[in-house]
Amino acid sequence: MRRLKEHSLGLFFGVLFVAALIGQAFAGWHAFNAQQAADGLGTLSLGRYLTSSDFAVDVSENWQSEYLQFLFYIAATVWLLQRGSPESKELDNAGLESDEAQKVGPYADERSPRWAAVGGIRTTILSWSLTLTMGTIFLLSWLAQSIAGQVARNEERLASLQDPIGWTDYVLSADFWSRTLQNWQSEFLAVGSMAVLAIYLRQRGSPESKPVGEAHSATGVEG
Amino acid sequence: MAVGTITGAVLGLAGCGMADDGSAADRASHFYAAVAAGDGATACADLAVDARETLAEQEGEPCPEAVLAQDLPAPSGAGTARTYGSMAQVQYRDETVFLSRFPDGWRVIAAGCPPVDGDQPHRCSVEVG
Structure with missing residues (x-):
């Protein structure tokens, strides 16, 4: 517990970073596919979007x-x-x-x-x-x-x-x-x-x- | 570790421009072979759904007849394919075809596109939307 407290600043931002990146991935995936569909083009799976x-x-x-x-x-x-x-x-x-x-x-x-x-x-x-x-x-x-x-x-x-x-x-x-x-x-x-x-x-x-x-x-x- | 991650990402992305050229080029060849053989149904199956529908609406007849009425060229050879993510272009001497990758593979989104100068968009006889 003490160890956790002594590293709480780095851990806090590490968790925020991962959460924000996951949020960005889902929002970006939906935005990309919405635009592709509107243009009559192919959409991507989440896996393909993450490597796009x-x-x-x-x-x-x-x-x-x-x-x-x-x-x-x-x-x-x-x-x-x-x-x-x-x-x-x-x-x-x-x-x-x-x-x-x-x-x-x-x-x-x-x-x-x-x-x-x-x-x-x-x-x-x-x-x-x-x-x-x-x-x-x-x-x-x-x-x-x-x-x-x-x-x-x-x-x-x-x-x-x-x-x-x-x-x-x-x-x-x-x-x-x-x-x-x-x-x-x-x-x-x-x-x-x-x-x-x-x-x-x-x-x-x-x-x-x-x-x-x-x-x-x-x-x-x-x- | 961050440096390694970024280096890996850069190296991975460097391949994005080259991946799957063969598949897009194969689809383009298949499309032109069907047109040359007078097989409109097969050629239409190579088109993206939106391109198929736009062509049928534009010509006022079903896609298989409409695509054969476009007087599309019969390019020879494999052409030069360039793939960027979910989009590809195959260039022949006097013809360019554009493709998009759908869940079931590459489909033609524009064909019958003569060469253009500079940054101008191609004007194609078959196009989506």
């Missing part, structure tokens, strides 16, 4: 934008500051910080990850591992979106009796960039507004907020 490009592009276009959002947020907050925001570092602390502050090399303690202490390429990899992983997932999701999106777009084109287009033409097309940018704008708005709103607004008990009584001008203080 239509489902894959809808999933991957959202994944890529979420991982891009966190990639930018993790990397941008190294150097960029926001006075009064708990999302920002203290105003005199921009940059990669000293080895001592980051507990790497000779400053690693007995509880530090081994790669933090050994130095060289392994310490560099560990130092950037969060950004590298988020960036890799972003790029793979975006690639998946482009591949699935090309197939889905060509299904629509064939249904309209147009000739299909190649991958290169697709990634330069309005459809690809419309799907991409409509996701990016919402992510950038959400993360930017959170950094700014958290200057003046509070959520008692949340580490994403300053303590309720903390000054609006206090920067880099989390509750």
